[in-house]
Amino acid sequence: MINLETPRKHRMLVDQAHQVAMNMLRPISRKYDRAEHSYPKELDMLAAMIDGLSESGTSEGAGATSSSAPEPVSSKGPVDPNKVRNGANLASILSVAEMCWGDTALLLSMPRQGLGNAAIASVANDEQKERFKSVWASMAITEPSMGSDSAALTTTSVKDGDHYVINGEKIYVTSGERSDAVVVWATLDKAAGRAAIKSFVVEKGTPGMKVERLEHKLGIRASDTAVITFTDCRVPAENLLGTPEIDVKAGFGGAMATFDNTRPLVAAMAIGCARASLDLTRDLLEQAGVSIDYDRPAQVQSAAAAAFLALEADWEGAKLLTMQAAWMADNKIPNSLEASMSKAKAGRVGSAVTLGCVELAGTIGYSENELLEKWSRDSKILDIFEGTQQIQQLIVARRVLGLSSAELK
Numbered sequence: 001m002i003n004l005e006t007p008r009k010h011r012m013l014v015d016q017a018h019q020v021a022m023n024m025l026r027p028i029s030r031k032y033d034r035a036e037h038s039y040p041k042e043l044d045m046l047a048a049m050i051d052g053l054s055e056s057g058t059s060e061g062a063g064a065t066s067s068s069a070p071e072p073v074s075s076k077g078p079v080d081p082n083k084v085r086n087g088a089n090l091a092s093i094l095s096v097a098e099m100c101w102g103d104t105a106l107l108l109s110m111p112r113q114g115l116g117n118a119a120i121a122s123v124a125n126d127e128q129k130e131r132f133k134s135v136w137a138s139m140a141i142t143e144p145s146m147g148s149d150s151a152a153l154t155t156t157s158v159k160d161g162d163h164y165v166i167n168g169e170k171i172y173v174t175s176g177e178r179s180d181a182v183v184v185w186a187t188l189d190k191a192a193g194r195a196a197i198k199s200f201v202v203e204k205g206t207p208g209m210k211v212e213r214l215e216h217k218l219g220i221r222a223s224d225t226a227v228i229t230f231t232d233c234r235v236p237a238e239n240l241l242g243t244p245e246i247d248v249k250a251g252f253g254g255a256m257a258t259f260d261n262t263r264p265l266v267a268a269m270a271i272g273c274a275r276a277s278l279d280l281t282r283d284l285l286e287q288a289g290v291s292i293d294y295d296r297p298a299q300v301q302s303a304a305a306a307a308f309l310a311l312e313a314d315w316e317g318a319k320l321l322t323m324q325a326a327w328m329a330d331n332k333i334p335n336s337l338e339a340s341m342s343k344a345k346a347g348r349v350g351s352a353v354t355l356g357c358v359e360l361a362g363t364i365g366y367s368e369n370e371l372l373e374k375w376s377r378d379s380k381i382l383d384i385f386e387g388t389q390q391i392q393q394l395i396v397a398r399r400v401l402g403l404s405s406a407e408l409k
Contacts, residue, residue: 007086010094017095020046021102021272026371029103032222033374037214039178040109040222047111087330089261093268093322100272101279104378105222107269114175115139115262115386116183119199122261123241132201138179139262140170140228148391150185151194151405155230157186157240164200164240166208166233172385176226177211180204184230188246196246199258201239208233219377260329260336263343263386267322270350270382274315277357277375281308284361284370304360311356318346337399344392347383354379 006014024046032040099107107113116137120129146152155168166186173182181203189196202209212227237244282292290304298306322342328335354376358365365372383389398408 006094007090009086010091013091014094014098017098018101021099025099025102025106029106029222029371030368030374032103032106034221036216036221037224038222039224040106043106043110047113050110050113085330086327089264089326089329090323093264093326096265096268097272097275097319097322100269101276102272103222104269104273104375104382105220108174108220108223109178111178112136114179115265116179116181116201118262118265119183119258120201120241122258123199125242128201128238128241132181135201135203136175136178136180137201138173138175138182138226139258140173140176140182140184142172143169144171148388151197153185153187153197154190155184155186156190157188157198157200157235159188159237159244160234162237163234164237166200166202166230166235168230170228170230172215173226173228174223174385176228177214177224182209182228183241188244192246198244199241200235201241202230202233202235203239206233206235218380219374220381259387260334260339263339263392264322264325264329264335266382266386267318267325267342267346270346270379271315271319271322273375273379273382274318274346274350274353277354277372278308278312278315280370280372281357281360281365284364307356307360311353314349315353318342318349321345337396340387340392340395340399343387344389344396347389347392350379350382351376 024042028040028042032038096107099110112134114137116139117135119139120132120135120137124132141150141153143153143155145154153168155166155170157164157166164186166184168186170176170182170184176182181201184200184202185197186200187196188198208231210229210231212229215225215227217225285292285304285308290302292305292308293301294309298309301309321338322345325335325338325342328338354372358372358376361370361372364370367373387395394408397403398405401408
């Protein structure tokens with residue numbers, strides 16, 4: 001039976017992450033929200049600290065670089081209670097949630113903790129994981145004409161001797177300018193469909209790769225979001241993650257394993273940002289004389305208290321779903337359904353909770369005197385990137401009904 005309390009072995013990590021969020025991220029949150037595209041230099045010291053913890057083994061495997069996708073098995077089956085693991089995936093989502101309690105955009109700006117690192121951890125072979133272990137990698141999937149359909153990408157990669165030649169344009173690349181490398185999704189053969197989509201690690205400075213511009217955004221302003229073009233960009237063949245073979249039977253499975261890995265991480269970001277809003281709003285309500293009594297039914301309390309309790313209950317459900325998706329990955333149980341469920345639930349809840357808290361706090365929530373309005377702006381992207389709310393619901397429906405993408409569009 002799954003126990004979704006914070007495991008004892010991870011409690012020290014969670015406490016450390018919370019201290020960092022409170023003492024290092026929260027104090028500079030507003031500063032870098034206003035200074036869009038300015039690199040938060042304070043993160044360099046924090047990155048060095050995390051590197052030291054990783055090398056000493058005391059970080060317990062936290063971070064995008066350490067999480068991993070579940071190994072494919074034929075069925076979920078019963079889990080041996082004597083072999084249940086609370087491993088790197090659960091540690092990652094717990095620490096990410098705490099860091100986003102401090103600031104989501106600053107977490108996204110952390111060196112060597114990019115979404116591309118999670119892709120490498122999910123798809124790369126052992127040699128590649130070792131070679132790219134110190135690389136800060138962003139992830140380039142979305143294109144101007146593809147919308148939410150990752151399989152519709154048009155960026156191409158053609159084998160030429162011991163290199164691949166990449167051509168195409170990617171948009172909304174998180175940390176696209178600051179990262180050391182970009183994990184680029186491209187097709188080896190458009191005629192082969194989804195099965196031909198592979199990911200490549202393209203290191204900065206590679207001829208033919210160009211950061212065209214940085215986007216101005218509603219939220220997560222401390223995080224740079226880039227448009228990158230690839231023009232006859234030659235990438236060493238050994239930088240193709242995983243296997244170069246096109247397996248039509250396997251289909252999009254290799255690429256989707258990346259999403260099974262990253263979607264719970266994004267869900268954890270939404271959980272952390274929403275909890276920050278709940279914590280502050282609870283304090284503001286208490287200062288205004290509104291008491292929240294957890295021992296009494298919501299319907300016999302004030303309207304503000306009842307609304308707060310409803311938001312908090314919804315948040316709790318999102319948290320538990322996300323922990324379950326990570327726990328399944330740690331225990332080698334396929335988690336594609338649960339990864340999408342957690343992303344859909346947490347993304348929606350994040351927006352609902354942060355906006356709900358702005359409303360409950362009234363003029364204080366809408367002003368820049370507190371961070372509530374910022375958190376409501378930051379949280380919206382977490383319902384969009386790594387697969388929109390609508391796409392997640394479509395994936396969940398396909399999994400539950402046992403239908404293919406061709407059968408349910």
